[in-house]
Amino acid sequence: MAEAPSADHPAPDPTLAPAPGGVIPAFAPSALLSWLTRSVGEAAMPDPSVVPAGTPLRGAIAVLRRSDAPACLVAGADGRAIGLLCSDTLVREAMFHVDPATPVERVMQGPAALIGAGEPLHQAAARLRREGRRALGVVDADGRPDGLLTAEAALTPMLAPVAAFVDRVGLPGWADRAGLWAALLRDGQDPVAVQAGIGGMIDALVARLSEGIVRAMGEAGWGEPPVRFTVLMMGSGGRHESFLHPDQDNGLILEDYPDELHGLVDHWFIEFSERFTRALAAAGFPLCRGHVMATNPVWRKSISQWRAQVAGWAHRRSLQSVMWADIFLDFRAVGGAVELGEALRHAVLEVCAEQPNYLKQLSWEHVRHDVPLGLFGQLLGEPGAEHHHEIDLKLRATLPLVGLIRTLALRNGIHATGTLERLRALIAAGRVSDGFGVMLAEDFAILTAMRARQQLADLEAGRVIGNHLALAGLGERERKRLVRLFRSIDTLRRVAAQEFGGRLG
Structure with missing residues (x-):
């Protein structure tokens, strides 16, 4: 018998449910379908601020300040809504020195700024965009104030599940990222654009992992990084051209430091590199069988050491250096002191200009x-x-x-x-x-x-x-x-x- 959801065994997130076959998550179509079937009332903020017609502007301003809402509804003598007063309208009117005693109905947006609570949410979102509004006043079946719908609230039910999925890509592991890739391809998206988009997400993941490891090491007594650094993403990852199952091709560029600090610096970055590559492996990026990773001293160097190493590769032109160049020369600096990556790029181009036989x-x-x-x-x-x-x-x-x-x-x-x-x-x-x-x-x-x-x-x-x-x-x-x-x-x-x-x- 299936186990009931609990704190230890929560119900599965329906926005991440796999499609038939168990491979492709249906987060995009399911989020869209859910949004298309929602009403305005389901997304609107309840209990809106309401001011009666005849209220002077100064009174409406006080109401908005107390509620911290972007707008308030205006009600007629019978209690039915007759319009909407937005904070940006008040700012605009103040620029023209409108008398604070002016009744709100003189400056409010009229009935066109109202919408029924039972109307489809997607139609409200379309209206907000088309009419350039920040919010719509929501009314019940009798026309009485019932809520306030902002543009953000109108779109959140559709975008939040997608954003949550994207934010988790890389963290739960390989299956989520492959599923996102598959879903986008199934939707007919351009594979080159999919590669670039997921490449950017992987960069964000790498930067986030790096920052988290620095914090964790600080809390564990390792202190702050002894010098500034940036992560190198190399190979297809550096080009943003990875396919479904890329392994790790990474390294580090460190700021130059005095020779006498080498033991201290190297000790810290060995620990960082071990944690970093393990974290990437846990996020679904297998360890590189060729050891092209920051844990290998070949790929963890100061900017001056990198310059010397690239110059040595160009001078020797061995088969090994050619193989390494195929991976290294597509590097991209991600997170931290990314200017070190640009400095290394200049150094590489200088070496290529000085050693034309290397490129040959x-x-x-x-x-x-x-x-x-x-x-x-x-x-x-x-x-x-x-x-x-x-x-x-x-x-x-x-x-x-x-x-x-x-x-x-x-x-x-x-x-x-x-x-x-x-x-x-x-x-x-x-x-x-x-x-x-x-x-x-x-x-x-x-x-x-x-x-x-x-x-x-x-x-x-x-x-x-x-x-x-x-x-x-x-x-x-x-x-x-x-x-x-x-x-x-x-x-x-x-x-x-x-x-x-x-x-x-």
Whole structure:
């Protein structure tokens, strides 16, 4: 038998109820449906302030001050409401030096500012917006004052459940965030915009976790941070281009400090990093198997140490440094002393300008791989028996498209980290033609949509979320889109080869 709700076992929040299948939360449609079926009286503030007709303005002002309400209703001799007096109206009239003894009915908003308690709430919200009002006076079936409906109160029943859900994304764990992603895609929203929106929410979560850990460490006797710092979000998270199940790619930039304080500083930030990565893991972001996290000293450095490390990567140009650069060069500073992130960005661009062969090496890693198209333009599956009839969209499309645009952007001193931001900057600088740039942006959107649909299908089927797209299930339109995408990447390879003076493999 089901257990009755109690303090220990509360009833489930209906705004977060999963849709049939148990995967996609119905918070958005259920909140909207609830709002559409509510009446004005259900959302209005009860027991409104009322002044009788004939009351001088000074008396109405005193009533509003006592009630701390934004408006009061005006009633006629028979007790029925005849209008609404808003505080902003009083301010406006005071500017024109209206006599305080003026009767309220001379300056009030008339019956047009009233609405019946039984009217649909959504119609009231539409009226408030359309007529530019802050509030409506609510009357009962007899026309007597019954409440006050503000614009905030009219919209809260719809927005509060959504806001509550968004505020909890990341805190309960992976399922909520995946559900939000899925709900937005099911609603037909642009996957690129979904990525950007959820990326911003993840930034807010990271900043909130960081602040909370600093407070908790202070309360536990660790004291305040010994130097200012900011969190680095790297890889797809830094670009705001993550898909359904991103792991952690993070680091820290610390303010420079004297060498003699290294033991103290490092001790504090080791503890912070351990708490931070554990908190992210609890919020649904798995620990990075490659240890690209603040717990690794490679990714936790002062601003001067970061400059030296990037310069060393550029000088050595080893395979390891190239792999790290693919993750690091998309960094975004989140929370705290974000100006340290901008200082590091300047340092990176200086190194790239001083070490042109570094960018050439980074570009070559993407230029040298052929696109998966046959001699006659047909799509080719992955080598080997396991994925022979599939294409790895991340390996074959996302990595070269994002990587080549990245290196061209760095070559041209562009600060942006998002792929489309970088592309727009390259077009504006004349480094990529308008026509080709628009085509690349369209291809990026198509690729994002394909990967999002594939991962959503994996999620709903209970499979491990992956990047392999089965060729057998593609329609003719999708095949043509993929062929065009890979041809665009091939053209981009040639542009990069020409830019960096390399050869195609």
